[in-house]
Amino acid sequence: MAIIDGDAAQRRNLASMIAERSAGRFVAVTFANAGEAEAAVRAEPVGILIADLETIGGAARLPQMSVARTTIATTVNASLTTAIAAVRGGAADFLVKPIGAKVLIEHLEAVVAGWQTETSAAPVPNVVTPAPTDFAGFIGRSPPMLAVYEQIRRMAQSRAPVFLTGESGTGKELAAEAIHTLGAPGDAARPFVAINCSAVPRDLMESEIFGHVRGAFTGATDNRSGAAELADGGTLFLDELTEMELSLQAKLLRFVQTGSFRRVGGSEAKRVNVRIVSATNRDPLTAIAGGQLRADLFYRLHVLPIHLLPLRERREDILPLAEAFLARFAAEEGRASLAFDASATEMLLAHAYPGNVRELANLIRRAIVLADTPVVTATLLRQSIAGRGDVLPLANSRTDGAAETVTSYREQERAIIESALTAFSGNIPKAAAALDISPSTIYRKRQIWAERSGP
Numbered sequence: 001m002a003i004i005d006g007d008a009a010q011r012r013n014l015a016s017m018i019a020e021r022s023a024g025r026f027v028a029v030t031f032a033n034a035g036e037a038e039a040a041v042r043a044e045p046v047g048i049l050i051a052d053l054e055t056i057g058g059a060a061r062l063p064q065m066s067v068a069r070t071t072i073a074t075t076v077n078a079s080l081t082t083a084i085a086a087v088r089g090g091a092a093d094f095l096v097k098p099i100g101a102k103v104l105i106e107h108l109e110a111v112v113a114g115w116q117t118e119t120s121a122a123p124v125p126n127v128v129t130p131a132p133t134d135f136a137g138f139i140g141r142s143p144p145m146l147a148v149y150e151q152i153r154r155m156a157q158s159r160a161p162v163f164l165t166g167e168s169g170t171g172k173e174l175a176a177e178a179i180h181t182l183g184a185p186g187d188a189a190r191p192f193v194a195i196n197c198s199a200v201p202r203d204l205m206e207s208e209i210f211g212h213v214r215g216a217f218t219g220a221t222d223n224r225s226g227a228a229e230l231a232d233g234g235t236l237f238l239d240e241l242t243e244m245e246l247s248l249q250a251k252l253l254r255f256v257q258t259g260s261f262r263r264v265g266g267s268e269a270k271r272v273n274v275r276i277v278s279a280t281n282r283d284p285l286t287a288i289a290g291g292q293l294r295a296d297l298f299y300r301l302h303v304l305p306i307h308l309l310p311l312r313e314r315r316e317d318i319l320p321l322a323e324a325f326l327a328r329f330a331a332e333e334g335r336a337s338l339a340f341d342a343s344a345t346e347m348l349l350a351h352a353y354p355g356n357v358r359e360l361a362n363l364i365r366r367a368i369v370l371a372d373t374p375v376v377t378a379t380l381l382r383q384s385i386a387g388r389g390d391v392l393p394l395a396n397s398r399t400d401g402a403a404e405t406v407t408s409y410r411e412q413e414r415a416i417i418e419s420a421l422t423a424f425s426g427n428i429p430k431a432a433a434a435l436d437i438s439p440s441t442i443y444r445k446r447q448i449w450a451e452r453s454g455p
Contacts, residue, residue: 193236197242281441323340
């Protein structure tokens with residue numbers, strides 16, 4: 001499938017949701033404009049195209065888009081007129097931004113179901129059999145994960161706010177979706193809307209959450225519903241809450257207390273019923289002390305807490321996850337069955353995984369692309385970890401053939417981040433995208449390093 005969107009952050013978000021939340025059933029390539037997409041896939045059209053109407057030049061351009069079997073139109077303009085124009089232009093579906101992961105995957109599955117109805121014998125492009133999971137999309141049977149599963153089961157039945165903590169890549173959004181899906185009967189069919197507070201420009205964040213009215217600011221050409229309104233009756237997931245400006249946190253607090261809000265530029269009070277799930281990769285108490293999180297908002301949202309441990313603290317889950325990723329990505333890449341040799345298994349267990357499960361998934365995928373034999377070796381994994389063919393030091397790596405040293409997690413994390421920065425000539429957004437972390441994470445880490453090395 002292909003994604004066309006002129007907004008780089010939107011492209012990354014959609015591709016990330018598809019990669020992480022579709023259980024490997026869909027593979028997406030992204031393009032900044034229609035010309036790039038048409039040139040890249042002219043010889044072999046893709047199965048599904050997700051096209052931003054503003055990027056391609058409006059609904060009138062849809063009939064000219066011949067790169068896909070089925071087109072899904074996206075837009076920030078939630079008007080009936082735009083939806084009708086998109087359908088008349090040939091779009092099979094229409095989604096209004098912001099798009100939640102659950103809604104997106106449901107619409108993609110509906111497209112595939114439509115293909116299978118048309119002809120059950122026809123192959124479905126870019127679709128593979130999903131790997132089995134242990135619980136609601138999670139893979140892992142370690143005692144800490146079993147405890148998390150039980151917490152999710154219990155908390156899913158409540159409408160009280162849930163507060164998720166854990167490092168980047170530990171599965172906080174997956175936990176939020178599980179809480180939503182496993183709730184009261186009918187909850188799974190209700191909307192799940194996710195907002196990453198670190199991925200939206202600060203001057204647009206209030207509009208993303210509460211919507212805006214026409215003329216509220218430059219570019220506001222129509223009334224638009226925000227995430228809170230779109231999530232009415234369901235779940236609103238606020239990821240990386242500590243990245244939200246304090247002034248907006250005050251407005252969010254009022255919304256949490258009253259259930260009502262006003263669109264940006266509007267005077268009409270709107271009331272909705274949503275369950276709020278929040279998440280942060282920071283220590284919330286440290287964020288409060290540092291002025292990044294309002295204490296009153298925290299205590300309003302921190303009713304039902306769940307902490308997701310980093311992968312290095314539940315190492316018995318590493319190999320099951322690695323095997324599942326190996327099977328999934330090998331199928332996506334059209335490779336025959338692959339297996340880890342003993343040296344690869346040892347290396348997988350030794351690595352510190354500063355990027356957690358997300359890093360492990362990316363490591364396995366790169367290794368599959370690089371592999372030219374049916375066996376994944378330690379050498380191949382070293383190349384994959386380095387990302388450019390270099391060899392980075394791993395935990396428990398031998399330096400002199402006899403003495404064994406262990407590199408601390410903090411040192412490995414810094415080495416990986418600085419290596420990425422060097423590769424992209426100091427460009428933090430590009431380095432963050434390559435590492436699949438937020439740019440704010442790199443800024444924060446560099447500040448910590450500077451303070452530690454200061455006088």
